[in-house]
């Protein structure tokens with residue numbers, strides 16, 4: 001039995017009115033929901049970075065990506081030419097001891113004029129590629145840039161799954177593990193960027209790869225490793241005076257990779273007359289070049305600078321500094337962005353973040 005006054009008593013006109021009323025109410029609800037959704041989406045993209053997002057990244061899977069042996073080599077030969085893979089990744093003592101390998105360029109593109117200092121460093125360090133990398137059937141590598149877009153990315157777990165994780169300069173892992181991971185197979189550095197605690201920010205077997213820009217960089221590493229009198233002059237920023245590392249972890253990057261990154265990726269003139277400022281690739285672009293020669297597959301994360309007009313956007317995932325800090329660094333970041341986009345488009349590298 002239905003009680004009087006219930007909805008069953010309503011006339012057809014009333015029902016029609018009620019129905020219209022309900023439909024318009026649910027319209028409003030839907031509209032409000034869509035609005036909330038748009039606001040959340042806009043907020044999310046802004047919180048990731050103060051700029052538009054180009055969807056130039058590939059979906060991240062929890063499983064290991066398939067790895068095709070020789071794939072990076074094929075891509076590298078298209079970009080850098082056929083013979084670049086024949087170059088050793090790290091400099092070797094034998095090439096500077098009996099036979100002085102003549103180099104066409106001075107640092108950072110060659111070793112011309114720095115051979116004696118280099119010889120002393122090579123005598124106390126090593127050049128081998130560790131067995132753990134050597135023995136891999138297929139080398140999956142990821143190059144982790146220091147860019148702000150890694151912040152809140154939650155990519156740590158994904159990054160840790162790669163066989164080889166390459167990091168740059170003083171990029172920290174401690175406290176940022178969720179976003180950048182904790183595995184570091186290789187870290188590229190130079191004296192001015194060596195301000196990290198090797199024991200905290202690296203793993204016990206991390207290879208510390210020196211990118212030399214000037215002869216003094218060889219001198220610095222020698223004084224640190226042999227505990228000789230430190231020299232303070234000749235650096236644009238005071239390098240560490242004490243650095244607790246095992247010399248067997250140190251490698252010297254073959255400057256050939258700097259040369260081809262400058263020439264083939266950025267078309268930079270190499271070795272300008274002294275009066276003209278020498279432009280150079282960033283350490284990140286250099287690391288991608290190195291990875292294309294060492295690995296079978298190369299993925300990248302944390303690459304990309306804000307647009308030049310975006311003066312307030314912080315550039316690193318770990319500190320608050322802006323593009324202004326890079327004025328005078330000798331980098332052309334817009335040219336580098338074009339080079340990276342080209343590599344993404346041709347499939348030479350894949351991006352875990354957006355670009």
Ligand SMILES: CC(=O)N[C@H]1[C@H]([C@H](O)[C@H](O)CO)O[C@](OP(=O)(O)OC[C@H]2O[C@@H](n3ccc(N)nc3=O)[C@H](O)[C@@H]2O)(C(=O)O)C[C@@H]1O
Nearest residue numbers: 145146147168169193282283284285303304305315326329
């Ligand atoms: C003041 C200054 O000279 N800054 C330079 C710093 C600085 O020397 C070190 O951080 C040590 O403190 O180093 C550089 O670079 P930096 O150490 O900032 O970053 C390492 C690499 O990450 C990529 N990157 C970084 C930030 C960002 N928003 N997008 C990116 O793509 C770049 O490829 C970059 O190379 C360097 O060595 O290249 C280049 C920077 O110009």
Ligand SMILES: CC(=O)N[C@@H]1[C@@H](O)[C@H](O[C@@H]2O[C@H](CO)[C@H](O)[C@H](O)[C@H]2O)[C@@H](CO)O[C@H]1O
Nearest residue numbers: 190192213235236280282283327328329330
């Ligand atoms: C001649 C000289 O020392 N120039 C310095 C640059 O090498 C240096 O750039 C920095 O030089 C580094 C090598 O030492 C890296 O290439 C780094 O990416 C780059 O930013 C800038 C930093 O603001 O200071 C100049 O005085």
